[in-house]
Structure formats: structure tokens, C-alpha cells
Amino acid sequence: MSDEGRTVRSGGHQIVEHYCEFDDCKEWGCYGFEESRTVTRWFCSEHQLRLYRGLPRHGEARLAAAEIADMLR
Template identity: 40%
Template structure:
């Protein structure tokens, strides 16, 4: 029986820094958007994400 609750390996490092692409914004871009896997995604913070299904006013 093995104890899988405490992994012995470190978490994987992030590959890139994703900052919000809105001019003048210095927040973390937690939402990425691309039309396909071939297209480079754009990154936006929650305030400037253009496709907001979660913010219906």
C-alpha cells in the first residue's frame, strides 16, 4: 500500500507570464482566449476579459 497523499515531486513550473493585455493594466491575465490551438492566445484579467459569460449585467 502506498501513501499518495504526500507527493514527493515538486509542482511543475509555469511556462510563461500571462499579464493582462489591456493598455495600462498591470493585473495577472488569468483568462486566455484563442479561436483555435494554432492561434496564440490573448490574456486578460477578470475585469478586462472580453468574453464574460460570468458577468451578465
């Protein structure tokens, strides 16, 4: 691969901060959930969706597995 034909990108890098869209929450929205190809909704770790595309919340599967492991001991 070569960079010979590549042009310099105009403008600098842009940092976009997303905040939780839950009512009256001002936390950083670190979890983005696509509603459509053009719309992404952002939520903090406390208000993230319980299920998204059939998958559990981030970290929830690990907690459930730890609880089951504790019960088996």
C-alpha cells in the same frame, strides 16, 4: 495501463504567468482567449472580452439571472 515504457521527462516544471494585455494594465491575465491555434491573448477579470465564441463574460450570466430573480420577487 502501464508505465513500463515511459521515460522520465527532462527538465522541471515551468510556471508561466500571463498578464493582462489591455493598455497600461498590470493585473494577472487569468482569462485566455484564442485568436488562432498558436496565439492566445490574456486579460484580467475587468478587461476580459464581453463575448467570446458567442458566450458572455465569466460570471455575467449568473449576474443577469440574479437580477431577473430579484425582479420576479
